[in-house]
Amino acid sequence: MEGIVDFFREPWTFEFMQRGLLAAAIVSAVAAVVGSLVILKGMAFIGDALPHASFGGVAVAFAMGENLYVGGGIAALLTALAIGYISRRGVIRNDTAIGIIFVGAFALGILIVSRQDNYTGDLFSFVFGNVLAVSWNDVWLTAVVAAVVVLIVLLFYKELLFNAFDPTMAQASGLPVAWIEYGLLALLALVTVIALQTVGIVLVVALLVTPAATAQLLTRRLSTMMLVGAAIGVASSVVGLYVAWHADVSASAAIVLTATGAFIAAFLFAPGRGAVWRGGAGSA
Amino acid sequence: MSERPDGPSDWALDVRDVSAGYDDHKALDGVTFRIEPGCLAGLVGPNGAGKSTLIKIILGMLKPWSGEVSVFGRAGRPRAGLVGYTPQVDLVDWEFPVTVRDVVLMGRYGRLGIVRRPGARDREIAASALERVRLTEMAGRQIGELSGGERRRALIARALTQQGDLMLLDEPFAGLDAAAQHDLISLFQSLVQEGKTLFIATHDLSCVDEDFDHAVLLNKHVIAFGRPADVFTPESLNEAYDRHLMVVRSDQSTFIGL
Numbered sequence: 116m117e118g119i120v121d122f123f124r125e126p127w128t129f130e131f132m133q134r135g136l137l138a139a140a141i142v143s144a145v146a147a148v149v150g151s152l153v154i155l156k157g158m159a160f161i162g163d164a165l166p167h168a169s170f171g172g173v174a175v176a177f178a179m180g181e182n183l184y185v186g187g188g189i190a191a192l193l194t195a196l197a198i199g200y201i202s203r204r205g206v207i208r209n210d211t212a213i214g215i216i217f218v219g220a221f222a223l224g225i226l227i228v229s230r231q232d233n234y235t236g237d238l239f240s241f242v243f244g245n246v247l248a249v250s251w252n253d254v255w256l257t258a259v260v261a262a263v264v265v266l267i268v269l270l271f272y273k274e275l276l277f278n279a280f281d282p283t284m285a286q287a288s289g290l291p292v293a294w295i296e297y298g299l300l301a302l303l304a305l306v307t308v309i310a311l312q313t314v315g316i317v318l319v320v321a322l323l324v325t326p327a328a329t330a331q332l333l334t335r336r337l338s339t340m341m342l343v344g345a346a347i348g349v350a351s352s353v354v355g356l357y358v359a360w361h362a363d364v365s366a367s368a369a370i371v372l373t374a375t376g377a378f379i380a381a382f383l384f385a386p387g388r389g390a391v392w393r394g395g396a397g398s399a
Numbered sequence: 400m401s402e403r404p405d406g407p408s409d410w411a412l413d414v415r416d417v418s419a420g421y422d423d424h425k426a427l428d429g430v431t432f433r434i435e436p437g438c439l440a441g442l443v444g445p446n447g448a449g450k451s452t453l454i455k456i457i458l459g460m461l462k463p464w465s466g467e468v469s470v471f472g473r474a475g476r477p478r479a480g481l482v483g484y485t486p487q488v489d490l491v492d493w494e495f496p497v498t499v500r501d502v503v504l505m506g507r508y509g510r511l512g513i514v515r516r517p518g519a520r521d522r523e524i525a526a527s528a529l530e531r532v533r534l535t536e537m538a539g540r541q542i543g544e545l546s547g548g549e550r551r552r553a554l555i556a557r558a559l560t561q562q563g564d565l566m567l568l569d570e571p572f573a574g575l576d577a578a579a580q581h582d583l584i585s586l587f588q589s590l591v592q593e594g595k596t597l598f599i600a601t602h603d604l605s606c607v608d609e610d611f612d613h614a615v616l617l618n619k620h621v622i623a624f625g626r627p628a629d630v631f632t633p634e635s636l637n638e639a640y641d642r643h644l645m646v647v648r649s650d651q652s653t654f655i656g657l
Contacts, residue, residue: 335497336496336541
């Protein structure tokens, strides 16, 4: 009996685990909120592109001795604006433009890092994530940015919903759809920045997409999808950190794989919509 | 079409010499026609005739290169409160997590302005629109659970909450079976009796000939407009569709096609 209590309590006796849990929970919750809009608008590829592009900014900031978050944030915002601008021009296909921009920015990051003689371990924590290395300052920054993002989503919920569901009618109704598009990209850039250290560039898209997609299978309104997605994100963080602690594996990978497991369970067994109940054929 | 002595403000829709397009491509060329208030009007023409472009211009989403559109005598944007709009069913993501009630309420969003939430009055208007199209019992369902005919009615309810006296509907009959189409036409006719003006883009020429008050035959320019029986002549149809269409009318019904 004591063994079980210890199993659940032991990880949290360490402050770095407490910090890691807070950071991971906050990030995955807010990522699911913004991620709900991202997947409904078919923007998952942009959700992968922004973290990669931000690496260019992180590397530039590293080389200049500036704050890595600020560097990554600026690069993510610039990339978001460039994607928004190009997709409105419509000269080349949207996904082609995204591919060109983010790979370019990512390669710039690699180029700069390859010229650095000093220790680049910090930079690698951005690529693969190192949630157990976050400081209290990181946790505070994460909390503030997350609060700003959630506040903006609450304030403009009506506009974000309308533009995601029916952009044509939203435009016909006189809503400033271009501003809403840019705004959503900016929110995505903010989430990207705080998600970098938690799960790393490669896995940010998983926090955006997986809990939200799981929630979509379980809900029928955007607002509940956001809430359920956030809850799944938080639960994945808790479970993932337990797994990481007891099995001595990467925390970010464990968090993401827990979320993946939740998605597979929902995909198979979601009430009314699960593949099992629909005969596995996947037809509606 | 009869002359209306009361001046231009009397027309539900007055399109004057509108030319428009995208980049170098001209989609509409000197389009001119008028629609009286309180009638059921059809917009017909082959694919690529510019029907969608014309709808965008009437909604104020696209600026014409030249010419002018007036809705109930008012030119230019904004048209909130003047025009209700129903997009093509194919353009709507029916898997989207919204309830039928949520969708209908969106018709109010254009009037609310940024940030403001819909209030009790908006909810009442949405509820009565749902009642009007007989979807009250489905209000809490996710929109994907609706049948084909119900989906059209949900979008029409949304257009009703915009409270415009002119309603634009983009291909509401596409993909519907005959019974559902018949129900929809009954709904349109009762809306017209309540004073609405409906302007409906469709490919169903026979249906327009049988049940509509007016028709606009479009192929980049207006080939004919007025009463369907006057518009759908073999000559006009030939010009619009660039092939010979058969027109067979009996007392009860019309067939127009190949």
